[in-house]
Structure formats: C-alpha cells, structure tokens
Amino acid sequence: MVSILLINMKDRFSFFILCMVTLSSFSSTTNASSPLYDVMNYGAVGDGKTNDSQAFLKAWNEACNVQQQRATLNVPARTFLLNPIEFWVHVWLTLTGSGTIDGQGQVHGKTERSSCTQVLYLPGLVLQGLTHINPQKAHIILTKCDGANINSITITAPEDSPNTDGIDIASSNHVQVQNSKIGTGTFFRFVLALQLHTFSCIARCSFINITGVTCGPGHGISIGSLGDPGSGDFDTVSEVHVRSCNFTGINTTGVRIKTWQKITYEDIMFDNVRYPIVIDQFYCPNNVCKNNTGTSAVAISDLSYTGIIGTSSGDEVMSLNCGTESSCNNIVLDDVHLKTSDPTKTAFVRCVNFNGRASNVEPSLDQCLNS
Numbered sequence: 567m568v569s570i571l572l573i574n575m576k577d578r579f580s581f582f583i584l585c586m587v588t589l590s591s592f593s594s595t596t597n598a599s600s601p602l603y604d605v606m607n608y609g610a611v612g613d614g615k616t617n618d619s620q621a622f623l624k625a626w627n628e629a630c631n632v633q634q635q636r637a638t639l640n641v642p643a644r645t646f647l648l649n650p651i652e653f654w655v656h657v658w659l660t661l662t663g664s665g666t667i668d669g670q671g672q673v674h675g676k677t678e679r680s681s682c683t684q685v686l687y688l689p690g691l692v693l694q695g696l697t698h699i700n701p702q703k704a705h706i707i708l709t710k711c712d713g714a715n716i717n718s719i720t721i722t723a724p725e726d727s728p729n730t731d732g733i734d735i736a737s738s739n740h741v742q743v744q745n746s747k748i749g750t751g752t753f754f755r756f757v758l759a760l761q762l763h764t765f766s767c768i769a770r771c772s773f774i775n776i777t778g779v780t781c782g783p784g785h786g787i788s789i790g791s792l793g794d795p796g797s798g799d800f801d802t803v804s805e806v807h808v809r810s811c812n813f814t815g816i817n818t819t820g821v822r823i824k825t826w827q828k829i830t831y832e833d834i835m836f837d838n839v840r841y842p843i844v845i846d847q848f849y850c851p852n853n854v855c856k857n858n859t860g861t862s863a864v865a866i867s868d869l870s871y872t873g874i875i876g877t878s879s880g881d882e883v884m885s886l887n888c889g890t891e892s893s894c895n896n897i898v899l900d901d902v903h904l905k906t907s908d909p910t911k912t913a914f915v916r917c918v919n920f921n922g923r924a925s926n927v928e929p930s931l932d933q934c935l936n937s
Contacts (some may be wrong), residue, residue, distance in 0.1 A: 600636035603629040612644030660692040669701035704731040723750040745778045782815035788822040804828040828868040836876025847889035870898040881911035888919040897922030
C-alpha cells in the first residue's frame with residue numbers, strides 16, 4: 567500500500583507522474599487522525615490493465631478539498647495502470663509506502679524522453695520507502711522543492727538505459743537524501759549540472775546532503791554543465807555534502823564535478839568503479855560547445871575529498887582537469903587511497919591546471935599540484 571498524506575496550504579503546487587506507469591503497492595502506515603480516501607472507492611480497478619488515471623484524480627481532488635488539516639490518499643495492495651497524469655497540490659505532500667512505481671521504459675522503447683515522477687514548487691516534500699523502476703528517462707525530478715526529504719527509497723533501471731537519471735534536483739535548497747539504493751544509467755544530477763547520473767543538481771542548488779546511499783550501476787554523483795557556453799548562463803551549486811556512500815559497478819563514474827563550489831565528499835568507498843574521482847571543466851556534450859578550452863568555465867572552489875578508498879576497473883583513478891590555472895582553487899584531498907583492480911595496470915592521476923593541496927594520497931599528486 568502507498569499512503570499519500572496531504573496537509574492543506576493556500577498555495578498551489580504541481581506533482582506529476584509524467585510517464586505511463588504501473589503502481590504496485592504492498593504495505594504502509596496511514597495517519598489515523600486524518601480522513602482516508604481510497605482510490606478503489608473512486609472507480610479504480612487495480613488489475614494492471616485498466617486505465618485508473620481518472621479514479622486517482624477523483625480521489626486526489628476530493629482529498630485536497632477536505633476541510634480538515636490533514637487527509638490521506640490510500641493506494642491499496644494492487645497494480646494500477648496510469649497514463650501521464652498531473653496532480654495539483656494546495657498542500658504539503660508526504661508520499662510513503664513500500665509500493666513500486668514502474669515507468670515501463672522497457673515497453674515504450676529507449677527513444678521516449680518522458681521522466682517519471684516530477685515535483686514542481688513543493689516545499690517540505692517527503693518521499694519515503696518507495697521503489698522506482700524502468701523509467702523512460704529520469705526517475706525523480708525536483709524543481710524548487712526546498713526542504714525536501716528523500717529517505718529509504720530504491721531506484722532501479724537496466725545498466726544500458728539511456729539518460730535514466732536517478733534523482734535530478736534544480737533550484738532547490740536544504741534537500742536531504744538518505745539511506746537509499748540507486749542503480750541506473752545515471753545516479754544523481756543537479757540540473758544544469760548533471761546527466762545520466764545517480765544524483766544531479768542542475769542549478770541554484772545549495773545545502774544538499776547525501777548520506778548512506780549505495781550507487782551502481784550508473785554515472786555517479788555529478789554536478790556540472792552550470793556554465794553552459796551555448797546558453798550564456800552561469801549558475802551556482804554550493805554546499806553539497808556527500809558522506810558515507812558506496813559506489814559499485816565496472817561502468818560507473820564515482821564523484822564527478824563539471825562545475826561547482828563548496829562541495830565535500832567524505833567517507834566514500836569505490837568498488838571497481840571506472841572513474842572514481844573526476845573534475846572536468848572541459849566537459850562538452852555532443853561537441854557543440856563554443857569554447858572547448860575551458861577558459862569560461864564556472865570556477866571550482868572550496869572542494870574537499872576526505873577518507874576515500876577503493877578500486878577502479880581502469881588505471882586512471884583520478885581525473886583533475888581545470889580550464890585555466892585560476893579556475894580551480896582551494897581543492898583539498900586528504901586520506902585518499904585508490905588502486906586499480908587490474909593487476910596488469912598501474913594506477914595514475916591525470917591532471918591539467920590543477921591547484922590544491924594533498925596529504926596522505928595515493929597515487930601521488932606531486933606532479934599535479936601547483937602551489
């Protein structure tokens with residue numbers, strides 16, 4: 567069962583399920599003090615074949631219009647088929663349960679570009695316990711969702727899925743992502759920042775905390791594309807903190823920076839990850855950048871890597887590529903130990919215009935550092 571708790575507010579926000587999905591739900595705890603609106607009472611069939619979109623909308627609208635402060639929309643233990651659907655929200659939204667949202671990306675083909683769950687302008691959002699599988703593009707997109715809390719979710723897509731980002735975050739602050747497992751083509755992305763990642767922050771994101779997340783397969787936790795020369799826009803991502811996370815998968819990028827500032831990675835473990843640590847100010851998707859020299863890239867500053875261990879499936883265990891001698895500042899690596907899992911290779915670091923300091927780091931960064 568999935569439980570959706572609505573708390574009345576006067577502002578209007580948007581919650582979308584943008585792809586065609588099947589929603590399977592098993593068990594959850596509802597709020598005993600709030601009225602319960604079960605989708606089965608509004609015409610839902612729950613056989614996985616009948617389109618139950620209108621039943622969901624009817625139940626949603628009635629729950630949103632209730633006079634009480636709180637209301638719960640209940641999705642029982644069945645499989646529901648929904649077309650792309652938009653829910654308007656006048657409330658705080660909590661979406662909890664042990665159900666599964668299936669985006670059916672494998673049914674609609676790899677050329678489809680629809681994301682699955684998208685939330686716009688909804689502060690205080692809570693997503694907990696759910697499983698997201700097989701989206702046509704991104705699993706979860708949050709835009710202007712200050713104070714969002716994502717906890718104990720599972721996100722899964724085939725390793726060869728194109729652009730199936732795990733969580734994309736844009737223009738949101740004070741977001742918590744905890745105790746979750748994400749295996750996709752891409753993990754996180756900060757919008758205007760990342761693509762094909764487990765987690766990404768695109769633009770104007772700050773105070774993002776990612777803790778206790780297991781990532782793989784996918785392209786890791788990435789922040790980038792903030793200084794897109796083609797658009798002329800320059801955005802800031804700051805105060806991103808990644809702690810106690812594990813990365814696995816032979817095709818996985820680990821912690822990847824294209825552009826950003828005030829970021830910390832702490833207590834990270836890599837297991838056979840292709841590119842564990844990446845700073846790339848020469849990032850140029852599809853080779854359409856006006857400036858491939860990196861001289862106009864957004865500056866990277868106040869970046870630290872601490873307590874990082876693990877193995878790479880290749881020999882280039884760190885890639886530290888800055889556009890100019892002044893575009894990377896105050897980069898600190900402390901207690902970082904990375905090796906190759908291939909006994910025939912020797913681990914090394916590739917670097918361009920890198921400024922920073924390192925202590926207790928292997929392989930050595932002596933040839934990279936410009937003091």
